[in-house]
Amino acid sequence: MATAGNQIKNAKLVLLGDAGTGKSSLVLRFVKGQFLEFQESTIGAAFFSKTLAVNDETVKFEIWDTAGQERYHSLAPMYYRGAAAAVIVYDITNSATFIRAKKWVQELQAQGNPSTIMALAGNKADLLEARQVSAEEAQTYAQENELFFMETSAKTAINVNDIFYEIAKRLLQSQSVQDPQVSILMDRPAERFVNRTSCCS
């Protein structure tokens, strides 16, 4: 019997969340299997890609790792518009970052694409002794807002592949991944915004 197996499906994914929560570290762990104790703060946004096999299908994530610092906030819509999936990251040791994560969820619910699959990542789950946000509180919030939730650690790799794998599965179920022949990425931001290290005056 003929199947549609082995097709590569492209999915634009964006990471959002406060500065220092570990967005770049999660991407680095997922894409390269690495972790840096002193990961530099992202400027503008950074782009990565990674393919993932799910049963007989392959999802190619086109990942936009956005900068969490407030001064870059106005750039965010360029990255989340047209995204098939968004991972909103907070740091379990910092309750202010959980409040900020909820604001991102609200912004996406109001201004994003309703079909974007949203995941909530409670990162730095290796730092249990410094925990400020309980898993129960985050899980309840996630259920109420139709997100799926995992606690992750970019440092120990706990749940990092799992969260991306779960997103890929949900994307394939919802068919919101794009046919590569049609369009690889929608609303791809201009390259001049990517990792710009100096700015014009």
Ligand SMILES: Nc1nc2c(ncn2[C@@H]2O[C@H](COP(=O)(O)OP(=O)(O)OP(=O)(O)O)[C@@H](O)[C@H]2O)c(=O)[nH]1
């Ligand atoms: N213990 C621990 N530290 C982490 C983890 N993830 C990231 N870090 C550390 O937290 C700091 C910030 O990580 P980044 O990945 O730069 O955070 P970010 O969210 O990308 O920050 P911006 O680029 O400024 O938005 C770095 O020093 C990382 O080493 C984790 O899971 N556990």
